[in-house]
Amino acid sequence: MLALLLIGPGFLLSVPTFAASDTIALVVHGGAGTIRKSDMTPETEAEYRAKLKEGLIKGYLILKAGGSSLDAVEATVRIFEDSPLFNAGKGAVFSAQGRNELDASIMEGSTLMAGAVAGVTTIKNPVIAARAVMEQTRHVLLVGEGAEVFAASVGLEIVEPSYFFTQKRWDSLQRVQELEKSARRQNSSDRLIDAGYVLGTVGALALDKEGNLAAATSTGGLTNKRFGRVGDSPIIGAGTYANETCAVSATGEGEYFIRFTVARDICARAEYLNTTVGEAAKEVIHRVLPRKEGGTGGVITLDSQGNVAMPFNTAGMYRGYVLSDGRPVVAIYGDQ
Numbered sequence: 001m002l003a004l005l006l007i008g009p010g011f012l013l014s015v016p017t018f019a020a021s022d023t024i025a026l027v028v029h030g031g032a033g034t035i036r037k038s039d040m041t042p043e044t045e046a047e048y049r050a051k052l053k054e055g056l057i058k059g060y061l062i063l064k065a066g067g068s069s070l071d072a073v074e075a076t077v078r079i080f081e082d083s084p085l086f087n088a089g090k091g092a093v094f095s096a097q098g099r100n101e102l103d104a105s106i107m108e109g110s111t112l113m114a115g116a117v118a119g120v121t122t123i124k125n126p127v128i129a130a131r132a133v134m135e136q137t138r139h140v141l142l143v144g145e146g147a148e149v150f151a152a153s154v155g156l157e158i159v160e161p162s163y164f165f166t167q168k169r170w171d172s173l174q175r176v177q178e179l180e181k182s183a184r185r186q187n188s189s190d191r192l193i194d195a196g197y198v199l200g201t202v203g204a205l206a207l208d209k210e211g212n213l214a215a216a217t218s219t220g221g222l223t224n225k226r227f228g229r230v231g232d233s234p235i236i237g238a239g240t241y242a243n244e245t246c247a248v249s250a251t252g253e254g255e256y257f258i259r260f261t262v263a264r265d266i267c268a269r270a271e272y273l274n275t276t277v278g279e280a281a282k283e284v285i286h287r288v289l290p291r292k293e294g295g296t297g298g299v300i301t302l303d304s305q306g307n308v309a310m311p312f313n314t315a316g317m318y319r320g321y322v323l324s325d326g327r328p329v330v331a332i333y334g335d336q
């Protein structure tokens with residue numbers, strides 16, 4: 001499609017109307033929860049900040065070079081999946097049976113194409129498998145063994161389940177199971193979410209030079225989850241969503257994010273209520289979700305103009321963004 005531009009008397013110059021814009025943006029999260037400065041050593045905090053920056057720069061360089069938002073979110077999430085710091089890939093939490101069951105999804109805004117895997121135990125990078133489901137099958141979501149057989153058949157890296165073992169996550173499982181036992185003994189109905197469930201899901205959103213948005217989310221789910229439990233992260237519309245004007249990745253207690261269809265609700269509110277994506281996100285995180293006890297967590301959002309929002313209703317959320325200027329910004333607690 002060409003537009004005609006008048007540049008002085010008698011001169012007509014045609015320019016493409018789909019000219020690439022200079023606006024690029026990448027937004028990430030590494031999970032929301034009871035993250036307090038007082039509980040963190042300076043070294044651990046520095047490690048998280050450095051890894052968030054590494055992921056941001058990885059995706060930014062792809063976007064800067066003219067790469068797609070889909071490539072950027074996949075590459076960024078992959079960096080987090082390969083790190084033991086986050087509850088995704090290598091650092092995934094353990095289920096009640098002592099297994100690591102991983103979920104991930106990816107979505108391209110311009111085409112509404114999406115792919116996801118759930119409950120996988122041997123795929124090294126679930127986000128790559130999610131993209132393969134999107135691009136190489138006519139389905140959106142593959143689970144368990146079917147997803148693993150498919151991933152192997154398209155040449156993805158398969159690992160022994162023991163690859164996902166980390167002492168830190170194992171110790172968390174023991175702690176949560178102990179708490180659960182004592183809560184049962186006391187016949188207490190206390191919810192255990194703050195006591196020890198590790199939140200640390202990762203997500204990335206990107207806006208590329210063509211103006212296309214993409215979103216990806218990856219997780220090990222909740223510590224001590226039941227065998228076969230699937231959270232919101234691989235559910236399109238709950239933990240992940242992207243369309244032409246809005247991209248969302250969520251983190252928090254997945255059951256609530258599924259019930260409230262959080263990611264899609266934010267984009268739909270922005271569209272139907274003629275509000276900004278950021279305002280819609282704040283409304284859902286601070287007003288809609290807290291209507292139910294347990295609706296804790298946060299989201300990152302990005303719109304097609306490059307506007308970023310990162311609201312959460314927990315003590316902290318690992319998060320960050322980088323815009324066209326290439327300067328990554330990361331934050332962990334309420335204010336920094």
Ligand code: ASP
Nearest residue numbers: 200201221231251252254
């Ligand atoms: N939303 C994830 C789940 O419920 C957990 C998280 O975000 O930490 O599986």
